[in-house]
Amino acid sequence: MIDREVELLAIGAGPSNLALAVALEELAPKDLAANSLIIERAAAVEWQPGLLLPWAKSQASFLKDLVTLRNPQSEFSFLNYLFTVGRLDDFINMASFTPYRQEISEYFKWVANSLSMVSLKLNCGCTAVEPRRNAHGRLTGWLTRLADGTTVSSRYLVIGTGRDQYVPPVFAGVPARHLVHSTQYRPLVAGLDKEYPYRVAVIGSAQSAAEMFRALQTDLPHSQIAWVMRSIGIGAYEKTKFTNELYYPSYVDDFFEGHPDGREQLLREMHRTNYSGIEPPFVEDLYCEVYLDRLTKQERKKIITMTDINAATATADEVTLQLADRRTGAVTELHRDLVFLGTGFVREMPALIRRLGDALGLDEIQANRQYRLILDEPSSAACYLQGVNDATHGIGDPLLSVVACRAGDIVHDILAHRDGMADGGGEAHSMEPLVSAGTRT
Numbered sequence: 001m002i003d004r005e006v007e008l009l010a011i012g013a014g015p016s017n018l019a020l021a022v023a024l025e026e027l028a029p030k031d032l033a034a035n036s037l038i039i040e041r042a043a044a045v046e047w048q049p050g051l052l053l054p055w056a057k058s059q060a061s062f063l064k065d066l067v068t069l070r071n072p073q074s075e076f077s078f079l080n081y082l083f084t085v086g087r088l089d090d091f092i093n094m095a096s097f098t099p100y101r102q103e104i105s106e107y108f109k110w111v112a113n114s115l116s117m118v119s120l121k122l123n124c125g126c127t128a129v130e131p132r133r134n135a136h137g138r139l140t141g142w143l144t145r146l147a148d149g150t151t152v153s154s155r156y157l158v159i160g161t162g163r164d165q166y167v168p169p170v171f172a173g174v175p176a177r178h179l180v181h182s183t184q185y186r187p188l189v190a191g192l193d194k195e196y197p198y199r200v201a202v203i204g205s206a207q208s209a210a211e212m213f214r215a216l217q218t219d220l221p222h223s224q225i226a227w228v229m230r231s232i233g234i235g236a237y238e239k240t241k242f243t244n245e246l247y248y249p250s251y252v253d254d255f256f257e258g259h260p261d262g263r264e265q266l267l268r269e270m271h272r273t274n275y276s277g278i279e280p281p282f283v284e285d286l287y288c289e290v291y292l293d294r295l296t297k298q299e300r301k302k303i304i305t306m307t308d309i310n311a312a313t314a315t316a317d318e319v320t321l322q323l324a325d326r327r328t329g330a331v332t333e334l335h336r337d338l339v340f341l342g343t344g345f346v347r348e349m350p351a352l353i354r355r356l357g358d359a360l361g362l363d364e365i366q367a368n369r370q371y372r373l374i375l376d377e378p379s380s381a382a383c384y385l386q387g388v389n390d391a392t393h394g395i396g397d398p399l400l401s402v403v404a405c406r407a408g409d410i411v412h413d414i415l416a417h418r419d420g421m422a423d424g425g426g427e428a429h430s431m432e433p434l435v436s437a438g439t440r441t
């Protein structure tokens with residue numbers, strides 16, 4: 001049974017699909033924009049809420065907002081947001097291109113509230129997506145199953161759910177009461193007793209681990225913090241204005257046209273510009289904090305480098321981490337109340353998309369240049385993937401850098417597809433009766 005039918009359903013109200021909503025309002029005819037729905041499993045529109053820390057700043061220029069790079073005249077720009085809420089003078093006076101993360105998050109919420117045609121539904125998690133077929137087995141749409149047991153049918157689907165969190169296998173047996181992925185940091189810590197002297201470990205050496213390491217010092221001020229990492233120490237992102245050009249939306253074409261070897265080199269050499277490191281000024285701040293800790297002999301913070309975690313076992317009261325020193329081979333134990341994982345995200349496609357790929361019988365999940373999932377069958381439906389196409393669309397794909405232009409690309413492709421003009425697959429929509437939701441007949 002279908003509970004609701006829309007022409008376009010977008011899953012996830014992060015920046016990718018909010019940019020899509022803006023592009024729909026600005027570029028699509030009213031009958032499409034007004035028949036588009038975004039669903040979001042959270043209770044509010046918030047940007048990366050797990051690490052929405054008061055002092056954390058965006059790493060992208062405010063000009064890489066939801067729309068400016070596509071349409072600098074848009075009313076949905078960050079600058080218009082600042083103007084509308086009366087903070088433009090203050091922001092200019094701060095003289096920074098990188099706003100606080102909480103300010104960008106407020107901007108996203110303002111955009112969501114400013115939409116006049118596209119609808120948004122919060123507290124609405126999707127659990128599965130299935131292909132819909134007509135009586136002849138032809139793919140004609142998608143059936144999206146929601147956490148409350150209802151379904152939404154759509155001809156177009158845009159998946160913008162971010163990536164799945166990565167929990168290293170060694171932690172598989174550790175219960176959730178001892179284990180906190182960075183995506184859950186804020187809500188979890190808010191429920192803890194601030195006065196308790198927790199023994200905590202932070203795992204990983206990149207930005208999210210560093211942010212938790214810093215935040216824990218004020219959020220749990222009496223805790224003993226051990227920061228455990230495999231690397232030789234905390235490194236900074238290695239980027240220059242030259243390599244930053246590879247994050248331009250215009251670079252997507254160059255990357256997409258590249259040979260596999262060329263793409264591989266680009267991703268490998270660009271890795272340290274955004275991963276496995278920390279923003280350079282933050283490295284300085286962290287070092288000062290650790291220095292002060294040693295100077296004042298508080299010794300509450302310990303950084304344990306070149307160390308593998310071989311095992312993690314939990315009892316009712318604590319987790320025991322078995323640490324293996326890569327330099328000496330020595331194995332020791334670390335007993336902790338809580339383990340905070342700054343271990344990032346799974347590199348492969350999110351499980352929701354992989355399951356859809358299985359249902360479609362696809363050997364490989366790939367998007368074309370317009371971010372449309374490549375199907376190996378004729379179809380009058382289309383599905384678009386946002387933020388998970390780094391392998392084909394470049395290092396900027398999961399970042400704010402491309403959201404504005406990508407949203408425009410997707411909307412233009414949908415409009416062409418609707419008219420039967422899209423490259424490789426657009427067909428006029430058949431209104432034949434639908435009989436099945438599930439694998440291909």
Ligand SMILES: Cc1cc2nc3c(=O)[nH]c(=O)nc-3n(C[C@H](O)[C@H](O)[C@H](O)COP(=O)(O)OP(=O)(O)OC[C@H]3O[C@@H](n4cnc5c(N)ncnc54)[C@H](O)[C@@H]3O)c2cc1C
Nearest residue numbers: 012014015016040041051058059125126161162387399400
């Ligand atoms: C802590 C942190 C800081 C970052 N800082 C920056 C930065 O400064 N600059 C930058 O360019 N990039 C940054 N990034 C990268 C980040 O991925 C992008 O900025 C951006 O958030 C990607 O947008 P998105 O909409 O694709 O995904 P997300 O922002 O992850 O949004 C996905 C949305 O989908 C929702 N969702 C997920 N599953 C479901 C489901 N099954 N049903 C319904 N809704 C669902 C989620 O609740 C979420 O709201 C940061 C990432 C992290 C983790």
